[in-house]
Amino acid sequence: MSLITLDKVTKIYPDEFVALEEISCRIREGEFVSLVGASGAGKSTLLKMIYANERPTYGAIYFGGRDIASIPERLLPFYRRNFGTVFQDFKLLPKKTVFENVAYALEVQGKSNAQIREEVPKILEIVGMADQMDKYPDQISGGEAQRIALARAVIHRPRVLIADEPTGNLDPVSTDEIIRLLLKINELGTTVILATHDQSIVDRLHKRVIVLNQGRIVRDDSQGRYN
Amino acid sequence: MKTIKLFRTFNEGVQNFRRDKWLTAVTVMVMSLALYLIGVSFLSGFGILTVVNNIENRINISMNFDSDIAENEILEIKKEVEKIQEVQSVIYISREDIFNNFNEQYKDSREIMKTLEVIEENPFLTSLLVTADNVEHYENINTYLTKTYKNKMYSNYDKNKGTIGELHNFIVFIRNVSLGLGAIMIIISILLNLNTIRMSLYANRKEFEIMRLVGASNLYVKLPTVFEGFLYGLTSSFLTIVALIITVYATDPFIKKMLPDVKIAEFYTKHIIEICLIVIALGVVLGTISSYIAIRRYLEK
Numbered sequence: 001m002s003l004i005t006l007d008k009v010t011k012i013y014p015d016e017f018v019a020l021e022e023i024s025c026r027i028r029e030g031e032f033v034s035l036v037g038a039s040g041a042g043k044s045t046l047l048k049m050i051y052a053n054e055r056p057t058y059g060a061i062y063f064g065g066r067d068i069a070s071i072p073e074r075l076l077p078f079y080r081r082n083f084g085t086v087f088q089d090f091k092l093l094p095k096k097t098v099f100e101n102v103a104y105a106l107e108v109q110g111k112s113n114a115q116i117r118e119e120v121p122k123i124l125e126i127v128g129m130a131d132q133m134d135k136y137p138d139q140i141s142g143g144e145a146q147r148i149a150l151a152r153a154v155i156h157r158p159r160v161l162i163a164d165e166p167t168g169n170l171d172p173v174s175t176d177e178i179i180r181l182l183l184k185i186n187e188l189g190t191t192v193i194l195a196t197h198d199q200s201i202v203d204r205l206h207k208r209v210i211v212l213n214q215g216r217i218v219r220d221d222s223q224g225r226y227n
Numbered sequence: 228m229k230t231i232k233l234f235r236t237f238n239e240g241v242q243n244f245r246r247d248k249w250l251t252a253v254t255v256m257v258m259s260l261a262l263y264l265i266g267v268s269f270l271s272g273f274g275i276l277t278v279v280n281n282i283e284n285r286i287n288i289s290m291n292f293d294s295d296i297a298e299n300e301i302l303e304i305k306k307e308v309e310k311i312q313e314v315q316s317v318i319y320i321s322r323e324d325i326f327n328n329f330n331e332q333y334k335d336s337r338e339i340m341k342t343l344e345v346i347e348e349n350p351f352l353t354s355l356l357v358t359a360d361n362v363e364h365y366e367n368i369n370t371y372l373t374k375t376y377k378n379k380m381y382s383n384y385d386k387n388k389g390t391i392g393e394l395h396n397f398i399v400f401i402r403n404v405s406l407g408l409g410a411i412m413i414i415i416s417i418l419l420n421l422n423t424i425r426m427s428l429y430a431n432r433k434e435f436e437i438m439r440l441v442g443a444s445n446l447y448v449k450l451p452t453v454f455e456g457f458l459y460g461l462t463s464s465f466l467t468i469v470a471l472i473i474t475v476y477a478t479d480p481f482i483k484k485m486l487p488d489v490k491i492a493e494f495y496t497k498h499i500i501e502i503c504l505i506v507i508a509l510g511v512v513l514g515t516i517s518s519y520i521a522i523r524r525y526l527e528k
Contacts, residue, residue, distance in 0.1 A: 077442055077445070091437045093434055104438070105442065110232050113231075152441065
């Protein structure tokens with residue numbers, strides 16, 4: 001059974017720009033899906049639709065069989081807790097330390113302080129940032145910031161990890177490190193949706209590849225390559 | 228919301244307040260200025276109203292009784308006049324008192340004293356000084372008094388009517404202007420305050436987006452900001468109280484020289500607790516509500 005189903009999803013912005021056109025596909029639980037395409041192909045828009053940051057103009061998106069359009073606005077934060085998100089610009093909270101940034105994902109869910117004190121160092125250990133817990137985002141490198149973002153995205157054990165161009169601002173070494181972590185997270189059972197336009201990454205993964213072009217799916221290969 | 232989450236949002240508000248030192252300093256300074264403007268408007272209003280009230284209290288109708296009217300009868304009339312609804316007070320002044328006061332006042336003027344000697348008797352009349360509760364009521368009171376006691380006394384109202392009317396218009400004008408200016412100052416302060424908080428939130432707008440992405444509910448994003456606004460208000464009100472104390476005591480000697488009746492420092496000292504509580508309440512309410520309104524707008528977008 002599929003975890004996420006997109007049924008003829010179309011997104012038209014107020015200026016009549018068609019970002020997505022009749023997108024239909026299914027993503028199963030535990031899959032690793034690469035969403036590829038040139039800039040402006042609609043990758044980020046599609047991801048925003050999945051974690052309900054934007055609503056489709058037409059069509060429907062189902063998560064675990066439930067149409068997410070039926071979720072009231074006030075309950076969307078709870079829906080979003082099914083996801084962990086990682087972005088090109090890291091989106092860390094600048095006034096919080098590394099520890100506090102990661103802990104925030106647990107705090108909003110009302111986890112106990114004891115649980116936070118136990119789990120945050122563990123995940124920071126996994127991403128190799130345990131020794132930098134007290135630093136602020138502006139005191140660490142881009143690669144380190146992305147590892148923190150990844151730790152924050154998965155600490156609450158989401159069902160889906162959404163990574164939108166996570167290596168876009170990183171050097172090759174940091175890129176390898178992030179991809180290795182994404183694969184590890186996927187191996188542990190989390191569904192990963194990776195949006196990228198980095199051909200070398202996609203070709204190395206040997207995972208499912210969905211190619212978008214001008215808002216339409218032009219290819220969907222179960223063990224695909226970029227081209 | 229769970230208690231632990233409430234505690235966390237409060238903690239976060241304190242953290243933001245502490246860590247964003249520059250933004251906090253600017254916001255608190257502008258908020259203090261806004262509160263200070265309200266405080267100064269209030270104290271100026273108090274001064275102006277004191278002066279105006281003093282002028283108003285000096286206006287009265289003098290009922291001058293014929294010398295053959297007995298004191299008892301005048302005192303009876305006093306009681307009757309006091310019963311008139313529009314009358315605030317009636318003061319009895321005997322002709323002897325007036326004579327003694329006059330002598331005392333002009334004892335150094337030889338000419339006046341000589342004139343009195345020529346007259347050889349007390350030329351003054353026993354009077355009742357009638358003060359109305361409102362300047363507008365003098366006309367009606369005078370008509371009633373002249374009609375009722377027309378054979379026993381004459382009033383000075385008609386002679387002073389023009390001056391009283393002008394004074395009345397002036398008092399109304401000053402009151403309206405000071406109330407209008409006070410209201411404008413308060414509105415400016417509230418807008419200034421709202422805008423300052425909105426600008427400080429604008430600097431943090433990206434963080435609200437991140438918080439929501441991480442799974443924070445709108446309330447969880449809102450509350451730290453509201454607590455932060457509360458702290459801005461509280462700190463600003465303390466600064467304002469200090470600034471007002473300095474202003475009041477520094478300007479008091481000059482005000483006393485120009486307007487001896489205006490006792491701002493005494494008023495401030497007497498009501499210091501109430502003034503502090505009002506400023507703190509105003510600061511806290513303004514800070515909290517402004518933050519709430521501003522953050523709500525951001526989260527609605």
